[in-house]
Amino acid sequence: MSTIRNDHEVARDLAIQAGQQLVRLRERNGFDEPEVLRTLGDRVSHEFLFSALGRLRPSDAVLSEEGADDPRRLGARRVWIIDPLDGTREFGEVGRTDWAVHVALWEDGELVAGAVSLPAQGSTLSTVDPPWLPEERPAGQRLRITTSRTRPPEFVRRLANQLGAELVPMGSAGAKICAVMLGIADIYIHAGGQYEWDSAAPVAVARAAGLHASRLDGSALTYNRPDPSLPDILVCRPELSGTLLASIRHVANLDSAGPHAGA
Template identity: 55%
Template sequence: MKFRRLKVDRTTRQSETRDSLPLRPAPTDDHALARDLAVRAGELLVALRSKAGSSAGERWTLRDDGDMGSHHFLVDELRVARPEDRVLSEEGAEDLRRIGAGRVWIVDPLDGTREFGEIDRTDWAVHVALVIDDHLAVGAVSLPAQGLVFSTLEPPVLPPRDTSGPPRMVVSRSRPHPATILAAETLGADLVPMGSAGAKAMAVVRGDVDAYAHAGGQYEWDSAAPAAVAIAAGLHVSGVDGTELEWNKADPWQPHLLICREELAAPVVAAVQAAIRRQPGGGRA
């Protein structure tokens, strides 16, 4: 898909949005544990990747080994460190005992499996989050190939926004949602294609882009840790319709996600909702 500078339509009404819910208080050692696990799982993945061959078959094997190796590492470490807690992992079997549990770790052992299998790409991540009483409390996102980690232990400092040019919206490099592209057109925003959800969310945290609007649906493990880090950094976090996100649901499907600068929340919500209504079938994301 070709990305281009898009025209501004300033007639869109701004929808009302709610401020992001604050993180639920959690012990300092929970924040430290999340960060440590995200870093160490990332180191495991980097080491695994360094031994990979270049054939298509070897890349597929690398992806599978990365997913499961990181999953088993995280689950085993959490079983030792927090034996009473429950775990929801992308790669794990469903355990409905987590429903109603006071403490649930939500992890994505390898966010951006496709990018991980492309040796020259760095936009993949490890997510570790803790939900307390169904509210986000702790989060850590590591970008192992970039040697970076962002966590609620030491919340990132959001840099000043560069207002010298148009706003920048990060989108999927392989499957950008039509509503996001139409919303960018309304906002006059530049589109920045990128890989994993964690990499896209941390691009907002780092100030590389101004907004990440995902209207195509994902799972709680894709968004929990990035959302926690973004909230800790002072960003707006909600659905693309401005509603509060829910966590540790029986069905972990998360229909949409918005992470952006607070001052952009209302216009982005309005633009995305208008774009969705223009799609065949209309309705909400």
């Protein structure tokens, strides 16, 4: 079995195992103190993933939302980019299932493996076996754009109005991109600033599934940079990318300040 294949499986298995720990943590602690639960979730998942990667891939660097940034990653050939708990707000709310665990591997400038676990949904999407993308959307179906359920962005509202699209509120970035892969939505767009760990794993899986993923100006998404912030992102079915990029430019030009609301 090749090393690359093993990396796919490591990403998948660790995302699943971290997610299982988070589900048990929710069951054990309950939701009476949501901030305590959220803090525990971030820490428990980070410590598990960081320790497991140190054991399984001791020569690789790690970039984690919950860990101190190690500048040595900038000279490394292989860097694991992880978000131990994406959608912390939703994790601390009863009944919410739109939170995730992200595990991705960047190697020599590219994302080469990734997994997104949706533990409360009992689902994991990974580059081991990327989801199948239907060849065509149902005829006449309105476009559906995943958007924040707590901070609906004005820029995305304007874009939806121009496209005649429906907004689908949802929690974590991973859950939103998974919704596009699973056919629950057609488009994920974010214009308010993120970090690399918010999208690395979902983008790795989305690309493996055949989706388009880029910046809002159509330029490439790049990872393992000195500054891990990532201002904007578009993930969509490939046949929609040209129309969407043109519409994004049009809407941005209507606002002299450009798109500046979070998704």
